[in-house]
Amino acid sequence: MAEPFPLEPSLWAATAPPAPVTPPLEGNIAADVVVVGAGYAGMSTALHLAERGTRVVVLEAHEPGWGGSGRNGGQVIPGLKYDPDELEEMFGPERGRKLVDFVGGSADTVFDLIEKHTMNVPLQRKGWIQGAHTEAGLDIVKKRAAQWASRGVDGARELSAQDTGHLIGTDKYLGGWVDPRGGAVQPLAYARELARVAMAAGAAIHGESPVSKLERAGGKWVATALCGASVTADRAVVCTNGYTGELVPTLRTTVIAPNSFQVATIPLSDNIARSILPEWHVTSDTRQLLFYFRRDHTNRFIMGGRGPFREPNGPQDWDHLERIATKLFPQLKDIPIEFRWCGRVTLTRDFLPHLHEPEPGLLVDIGCMGRGVGLQSAMGRAMAEYVATGNTDALPLPLVPMKALPFHALHRAYMAGIIAWYRMQDGGLA
Numbered sequence: 001m002a003e004p005f006p007l008e009p010s011l012w013a014a015t016a017p018p019a020p021v022t023p024p025l026e027g028n029i030a031a032d033v034v035v036v037g038a039g040y041a042g043m044s045t046a047l048h049l050a051e052r053g054t055r056v057v058v059l060e061a062h063e064p065g066w067g068g069s070g071r072n073g074g075q076v077i078p079g080l081k082y083d084p085d086e087l088e089e090m091f092g093p094e095r096g097r098k099l100v101d102f103v104g105g106s107a108d109t110v111f112d113l114i115e116k117h118t119m120n121v122p123l124q125r126k127g128w129i130q131g132a133h134t135e136a137g138l139d140i141v142k143k144r145a146a147q148w149a150s151r152g153v154d155g156a157r158e159l160s161a162q163d164t165g166h167l168i169g170t171d172k173y174l175g176g177w178v179d180p181r182g183g184a185v186q187p188l189a190y191a192r193e194l195a196r197v198a199m200a201a202g203a204a205i206h207g208e209s210p211v212s213k214l215e216r217a218g219g220k221w222v223a224t225a226l227c228g229a230s231v232t233a234d235r236a237v238v239c240t241n242g243y244t245g246e247l248v249p250t251l252r253t254t255v256i257a258p259n260s261f262q263v264a265t266i267p268l269s270d271n272i273a274r275s276i277l278p279e280w281h282v283t284s285d286t287r288q289l290l291f292y293f294r295r296d297h298t299n300r301f302i303m304g305g306r307g308p309f310r311e312p313n314g315p316q317d318w319d320h321l322e323r324i325a326t327k328l329f330p331q332l333k334d335i336p337i338e339f340r341w342c343g344r345v346t347l348t349r350d351f352l353p354h355l356h357e358p359e360p361g362l363l364v365d366i367g368c369m370g371r372g373v374g375l376q377s378a379m380g381r382a383m384a385e386y387v388a389t390g391n392t393d394a395l396p397l398p399l400v401p402m403k404a405l406p407f408h409a410l411h412r413a414y415m416a417g418i419i420a421w422y423r424m425q426d427g428g429l430a
């Protein structure tokens, strides 16, 4: 398998505050809980455990935020792929309602953590707009807005084509809806600040410490890093998401982890900036292979979406995003692209995030479905409570068995087929 694309070429690595010092693991140490993976999920778990007085050690293969958490679009969007009514139908009225509250509050979790810990994270919170690209998309957004509004989300509303055009700055959508809970963060700054506050609360985080073995010995979990150093703990939590390797048998084959691609322009002049998302909303659309875009605090325009399933070969692998950006906003035509990067998202067979407990004391969280800024921050808090108390009610989703996707070895061909099919269905810009 090709090496994953590095973090450094991203806009976020160029504009985030420096990474906190997270020295590699040395020796053989003991803890209550060992966490593998320093993304939002792992670090939120560590922060919330440390705040309870638990001795927690996080082991990260590279540096905090190196995975999806430092590369994403920075759009903080509550909810899941499924609408509230669907979730209540799938999980029953009681568990379903709790899940709806959990995912509905996931954006609050991020902004509350930033405020509570006075994190140095550039942010905006002006709402998320989902543009409808077809009549079918219009039905989706209408239903979605009504369902959240009926659950008390003030300001969740359907948008006419004219309002959508005005708020996004393009006439390419037939309408949309706005979710006032959404917003944006500089994602790597948020990841690095989460690391800083988790360490301030008492967690230890070790970077450049890839875990090569995780095994049970004498009723404990021993996580051994490639260098031979180890952590022995009562419990282990694995949060490796799209960068999951062979550490936990079968886990990698339960998901597909394609890259999502992004480009960012140079900072826009004021008059061009004012013509795109003038009120600082963030946005994505109703396509199966959705496009997501926004302006950041430096006034760069950032466009994200699908790309080749393989790791990129060169700048041409981002060309389609540049084309789509100028179809939406012709004023971007001669504006140079300054950054091109990508990162892995994970898709599960049922489009839900998965929690597994393959053996006693080993908790696994995987399957962000490309919407993990809020979700994984909130999931980490829930996992910390579960690990500390043993109460499964703390978890928003049931613990499910790990099941390999059928024909996982063929997933590249499978994904290429799905992408081609969705592109055809999505039509228009795609």
Ligand SMILES: Cc1cc2nc3c(=O)[nH]c(=O)nc-3n(C[C@H](O)[C@H](O)[C@H](O)COP(=O)(O)OP(=O)(O)OC[C@H]3O[C@@H](n4cnc5c(N)ncnc54)[C@H](O)[C@@H]3O)c2cc1C
Residues within 6 Å of the ligand: 036, 037, 038, 039, 040, 041, 042, 059, 060, 061, 062, 063, 064, 065, 066, 067, 068, 069, 070, 071, 072, 073, 074, 075, 076, 077, 209, 210, 211, 212, 239, 240, 241, 242, 243, 244, 245, 247, 260, 261, 262, 292, 304, 342, 343, 344, 345, 368, 369, 370, 371, 372, 373, 374, 375, 376
């Ligand atoms: C390009 C892109 C755009 C996205 N846009 C958005 C968006 O706008 N909004 C949104 O909500 N979500 C978005 N997402 C999804 C979001 O980024 C993820 O859901 C979230 O960051 C996942 O967090 P995590 O902690 O689960 O995993 P990650 O942040 O991926 O962290 C996993 C970590 O595990 C480490 N690791 C793996 N194996 C080992 C090992 N053996 N030992 C030690 N460490 C290991 C990796 O190095 C990595 O740092 C996007 C994702 C990508 C890639």
